[in-house]
Every structure is written in structure tokens, then in C-alpha cells.
Amino acid sequence: MADNNTHLPPLGSDFVFTVSSSALIDAPREKVWSILLDFSSYKEWSTFARSFTITDASGNPLPDQTPAEGKYMAIKVNMPPKLGEPGWFGSGSAFVTISTLDPENYRAAWKTAGMPYFILHTERWQALSVDETTGKTKYENIEAFGGLAAYLVRLFVGTKLKVGFVAAAECLKKRAEEK
Numbered sequence: 001m002a003d004n005n006t007h008l009p010p011l012g013s014d015f016v017f018t019v020s021s022s023a024l025i026d027a028p029r030e031k032v033w034s035i036l037l038d039f040s041s042y043k044e045w046s047t048f049a050r051s052f053t054i055t056d057a058s059g060n061p062l063p064d065q066t067p068a069e070g071k072y073m074a075i076k077v078n079m080p081p082k083l084g085e086p087g088w089f090g091s092g093s094a095f096v097t098i099s100t101l102d103p104e105n106y107r108a109a110w111k112t113a114g115m116p117y118f119i120l121h122t123e124r125w126q127a128l129s130v131d132e133t134t135g136k137t138k139y140e141n142i143e144a145f146g147g148l149a150a151y152l153v154r155l156f157v158g159t160k161l162k163v164g165f166v167a168a169a170e171c172l173k174k175r176a177e178e179k
Helices: 029-037 039-045 148-178
Strands: 017-025 049-055 072-078 091-102 107-112 121-130 137-146
Touching (some): 017 148, 029 121, 039 049
Antiparallel strands (some): 017 137, 049 072, 072 091, 107 121
């Protein structure tokens, strides 16, 4: 654990910047976990992460869309966050490998794929825990960016990513509490 206040693991020291968010969700952890991993439903409720597609290493969609460690994913996001199509210059994408899928500890992570490490590397973690004070589910979300292109990412979309991560937490909370 990184510290006593988080259930996220420590990140390496070779990152340029991080973006994070969290939320207390009044729903059982198991329910939030199932929503978090139901990638096909994100288009119904998430204003930031709009599309997750499990692919092969070349980016071709696979018939089996079940997330698992070692599988590749193509992710599309709206910046700024909104439901529907982003329009001109309002979208972003990532190609990643699922590095951790840990249902026992309610943690999932992925890392940049298909890019030389020195150019860009990212690590995204999401974790669920039970808040000791309220008994609610605590959602934590962080992504770290490293490599030469991370400076450009921070400069050009860093603020939009921060807004998107807050929206991700708020949308997950809303979805889990309404169903």
C-alpha cells in the first residue's frame, strides 16, 4: 500500500505527472466492482470513458470481450466529459494492456501498450475499499504519465484529464447508487 489512506499501490518514481480522483459511494463494493468492470455499459452512464474494446495486440476487436490480465484494450474518452459523441477535438484514446485484475482486493490496472517506454508510459489503477468511518465503498482512481510525451500530454490535455477523472468518479457513484 502506498500509505494508510489509500488502497492503491505505490507508483514508480519515473513519472512526470499524475491525475487522480476518488468518491464515497453508498453501494456495496461488489456492486461497484461489477459496474466498474462492465465495460460494454460505460456508454450508458460514463461521460468520460466512453468505450472499452478488448483487442488483440494489433488493435483488432476480439469476439470475447471479457477483461483479463494480459489482454489488450482500446479506450476512448470524451474531453470534456459528456454523454454522446465528442465532436471535433473532443476525444482521446489509449491502447493498453490489462496488468492487474484482482477481484479479491477489488483492484484493476492497465499500462500503455504499443509505445516505446521512453516516449510514453502510463499506469492506471482503480481500487475499491470500505471506508471505516461511513461503511461506504471508497473508489480511488489514479493514472501516472511518464516519458518524453508525458510533458506534452500534461501541457495540452492535463487539465481536461483532471476534469475527466473527477467525472469518472462522479458518474460511477451516480450509477452505483441509482441501480
